[in-house]
Amino acid sequence: MSGAPVIHTRVEAAVDALLAETGNDIVLGLPLGLGKPNPFVNALYRRAVDDPALKLTILTALTLDVPEPAPGLESRFMAPILERLYKDYEPLAYAADRRRGTLPANVQVHEFFMQPGALTSNSQAQQAYMSANYTHAARDLLDRGVNVIAQLVAVEGAARDRVSLSCNPDVAADLMPVVEAGRRGGRRIHAVGQIHPGLPYMYGPADQPASAFDHLIDDRDADFTLFATPRRPVDSADQAAALHIAGLAPDGGTLQIGIGSLGDAVSAALILRHEQPGTFAEAQARLAASDAQHAPETGAFEQGLYGCSEMFVDGFLQLYRAGVLKRRVYDDLDTQLAVNAGKPGPHDGGAVLHGGFFLGPPDFYTALNALSAGERALFPMAPVSQINQLYGGEALRRAQRQGARFINNAIMATLMGAAVSDQLEDGRVISGVGGQYNFVAQAHELDGARSILMVRATRTKDGEVRSNIVWNYGHVTIPRHLRDIIVTEYGVADLRGQCDRDVIAAMLNIADSRFQPGLLAQAKKAGKIEPDYEIPAGYRNNRPERIEEALAPARKTGALKPFPFGSEFTDEEIRLAKALRQLQARTRSPLRNAAWLAGALLRKPRANHASALARMGLAEPGKLRDRAYARLLSAVLPQD
Structure with a gap:
């Protein structure tokens, strides 16, 4: 690598130095999620806003944005939580302007993965x-002319x-050799790092010489709270699916978990299997259909x-603490093969x-730093x-990734096994394909590996329950020729x-029974299943009530919890x-729930709801609107 980087104690000084080197056309590559240097990006963006001659193109993924709650009860509920989590967070200015549709003409923001559901x-x-x-992100950044x-x-x-x-060697580690090659001649890419005292120092390819960067910003006045994602409650569908999935993981295997609350659910189910195998087996048996083959x-x-x-x-750290994540792999192929063969040896490290x-909740970052x-x-x-x-080390990776389960x-x-993960039928993108295709393809290439896609059987939209198992759809992320589990x-x-x-028969068995007849009729009409086919009796009771009944004993003992690893929210x-979720469902269809709404508005709030109403700023509602809020909320709060 080249010599020491230029150290800047002010963010603005780093922007001055960079612009002096690059001129007025910047194609800025930023990492996914947590690793964005927000103060530096904001300072550069402000220069572009103030100077139309400065062209700024931002290439990135998952721009994290603080939620903007809707006025009313949602705002009353969320405001204190957002203050706790993001009080000292510096939001990305370009994200706010993009949300409002006011990005200037000289600024473009291209993402290959968007905050799920936020920008549809x-x-x-x-x-x-x-x-x-x-896996193609680094290549695509280079093709788009990234120069910073x-x-x-x-x-x-x-x-x-x-x-x-x-937190983010994901793309940068692949670009660092290109940065260094450019210093010796040819294409020049400038690397800027902003030091954050709260980031855990992680090793492996993430560990780089400081000389990998041209500029390092060490500005304590620019420190900000790291963006955190609070844990979401694990509901019945997630718990049930996670119990099924945890029974698919072989001891001695490899685990990949995707984004979302499913990560907590699967991690908790694997820990339950490890620590209480009898309780786990009982919950599995209660969930299974009477004639299940699995x-x-x-x-x-x-x-x-x-x-x-x-x-x-965070679930991986919980699995490590519980003694589940403990199989070590090694970067030396001979050592890895010896370990796979059970040969004795020192085998330290790994x-x-x-x-x-x-990316995760605040205590996840704290725990990593504490290690x-x-x-x-x-x-x-x-x-x-x-x-x-x-690719690029296949023998070693195959040796490491035994019994892989990509979740x-x-x-x-669809009823024929294609999966929809990133986009709606009309073309609007929900999130992005990310690495899902890569892991599905890898599951088909590795011996003993499986791809596991979790789909909630139903969703509720505009007060109506709809099936997530469909006959066909206008867009798929994973084609049916890559179907697996x-x-x-x-x-x-x-x-x-x-x-x-x-x-089709297997997919019908895991669909919600309210939709099985219609799906089966479509398959018969298309000639894809015999005209006299009937769904086996054991699968005709696929209803939420059966799931609740099956999970009840494990919940009663505390083996299954809505927040298995704690919560950033108070009990209140x-x-x-x-x-509030129940109230939202009621008010989404006011005509259908007119009698309930009228009754709720006529009843005064219960005395035992005083603390909850106080948390919402409704302890002594004065305005008519606020009195209505208090009565509606009291009507859906637990009555005991």
């Missing part, structure tokens, strides 16, 4: 979206001769699991997880080119290598959140 109605974001596999990369970095010790890409694994993890996941979620980026350097070294952070594919979410699945709360459909007729807020 934003025309600027939708038109500028780049559809790409995560910037991200948060961590440092440790007084020398500061090394830095860590910490035989889950229910034993504790003696060898343990190894994590190989683009996202290092890794229990390779991650591409991390010793030796323990943090068990979780090396690496580029997605290493994690999401087999991801989808929003819908699909899981809903009602069970497991093993589709690999099956003919269309058998795939958890109670209020549930009540």
Whole structure:
């Protein structure tokens, strides 16, 4: 690498220096999610807003934006929570302007993965979206002419001769060789790092010499709270699906978990299997259909699991603490092969997880920082080119990734096994393909590996329950020729290598029974299943009531919890959140619920709801609107 970077103690000075080197046309590559250096990006963006001659193109993924609650009860509920979580967070100015549709003409923002569901109605974001596999992100940035990369970095010790890409080596680690080659001649890419004292120093490919950067910003006045994602409650559908999925993981295997509450649910189910195998087996048996063919694994993890996941979620740290994530892998092929063969040896070091980026609740960052350097070294952070594919080291990766289970979410699945994960039928993008295709393809290439896509059997829209298992759809993320395992709360459909007729039969078995007759009729009309076919009796009671009944004993003992790893919300807020969801469902169809609404508005709030109403600023409502809020909320809060 070249000499020491220029150290800037002011963000604005770094922007001045960069513009002096690059001129007025900047194509800025930023990491996904947490690793964006917000103060630097904001300072550069302000220059572009003030100077139309400065052209700024931002290439990135997952721009994290603080939620803007709707006026009324949602705002009353969310405002104190947002203050707690994001009081000292510096929002990205371009995100706010894009949300309002006011990005200046000289600024473009192209994302290949968007904050899920947040921008479906934003025309600027939708038109500028780049559809790409995560593994192709570095290539695509180079093709688009990136000439600046910037991200948060961590440092440790007084020398500061090394830095860590910490939460986001995902793309930057692949670009660093190009940055260095440009210094010796040819294409020039400028690297800017902003030191953040709260970032954990992570090892592996994330650990870089400080000289990898041209500019390092060490401005304590620019420190800000790291963006955190509060834990979401694990509901019945997630708990049931996670119990099914946890029975698919072989001891000694490899685990990948995607984004969302499913990560907590699966991690908790795996821990339950490890610590209370009898309770786990009982819950599995209660969930299974009477004539289910699937035989889950229910034993504790003696060898343990190894994590190989683009996202290092909090659940992996919980699995490590519980003694589930403990199978170590090694970067030396001979050592790895010896370990696989059970040959004795020292086998020190190694890794229990390779991650591409991390993002999570506040105590997740605190816990990573609290680990010793030796323990943090068990979780090396690496580029997605290493994690999401087999190329470029295939022999070693195959040796490491035994018994792999790649677990991801989808929003819908067709009756013939295709999956919809990133986009609506009309073309609007919900999020992005990210690494999902990469992991599905990898599951088909690795011996003993499986892709597991979790789909909620139903969703509620405009007060109407709809099936997420559909006959067909105008867009798919995973084509049916890559179908493997699909899981809903009602069970497991093993589709690999099956003919269309058998795939349809298996998918019908995990669909909600309210929609099974219509789906079966469509399959018969298309001639894809025999005219006299009937869904087996054991699968005709796929209803939410059966799931609730099956989960009840484990919930009663505390084996299944809505927040298995704690919550950033108070008990009062958890109670209020549930009540607000119920109220939202009631008020979404006011005509249908007119009698209930009238009764609720006529009753005064209950005395035992005083603390909840006080939390919402409704202890002594004066305005007519606020009195209505208080009465409606009291009507949906628990009555005891």
